[in-house]
Amino acid sequence: MATLKDHLDACPLVAILRGISPDEAEAVGEALVGAGLRIIEVPLNSPDPFESIARLARRFGDRALIGAGTVMTAADIARLGGAGGRLMVTPHADPDLVREAKRHGLLALPGFFTPAEAFALIGAGADGLKLFPAEAASPAVLKALRAVLPPALPVLPVGGVSPETMAPWRAAGAMGFGIGSGLYRPGDDAAAVREKADAFISALKA
Template sequence: MHACPLVAILRGVRPDEIEAMADVIIAAGFTMIEVPLNSPEPLESIRRIAHRFGSDVLVGAGTVLTVEDVDAVAEAGGRLIVSPNVDPAVIAHTAARGLVSLPGYATPTEAFAALAAGAHGLKLFPAEAASPAVLKAHLAVIPRHIPILAVGGVTPENLGEWMAAGAAGGGLGSALYKAGRSVDEVAQAAKAFTAELRRLLG
């Protein structure tokens, strides 16, 4: 998170393209990659990235809904567990296994339930259904040391608005990668995000 507070969300990525996509994303400066479990053979993609980059990259899964999913991701070498919801059992199991828990929340009630269960950070999801003003209001009560990522609809053009409101960074989906996009297109999108991040952080 300190190296680069952006998560590359590769929903729909295939194992036969994951390494090429990960290479250009990491070369652009990213250090966190999420492969949602509703992608083709997601555990194989996670296994390949984990083997390729080791501890240099925090890789894991998104759309993690059950404790069994957590175990499967861990066995594939994943260390990041991202959920679209707040499920205390999934969060607690993730923390107990020594993995990083980043569940999705929409309200302060959900945020505090996630933190009580052991979440390491939060993702405001879907961010496009909220606004930077909503996040700023949440941060009046959510402890400031908890990293919150805006996820859903984040682009290089609006990343600054989210970070000005208090987001630590963002989770980047279709603005970075979507099925069918070429490696060159993903490389350019990744560079646009990290260039904007560097500008924002000075």
């Protein structure tokens, strides 16, 4: 199975579709994959999230890594695997959830904010780390963390990232970004999502 870093090397953006419904998921997924994104996350506080994940996995599973965000329980992880998802994302540092995700053969991208949390998650087998909320940190904080974290471990700032703010984070060692409302807000159609995705891709190339 491809690693998280493999997927981030293809495109270092994780699309976070908080609030999406199953009937919207495939059209929005097509817009994102068409723009070049290769990782899509449906937070579990969205309407019928496992159905959206299942539809995305069936349609794009050979081209994109599909997963769930806001994962809080072991039962969520079992349902995620059953829906065809392959990536678990949490908002918080829970090593037990990381171990459970790995037991199910999933990639694990848990949230953290402190060095102690980071190393506990790494010890549990995390494939990458989500620096959250990034608005409460800074590129300088990430640079300091990168000095002690494993060099090959992906760390992704999540929260408040825009096309204009990616460059300082990348210079500090970010290997990717989780993008939520900057890419999708409930009610956005596929054309609007494609336009915003294109702006992020253009900023990456610049």
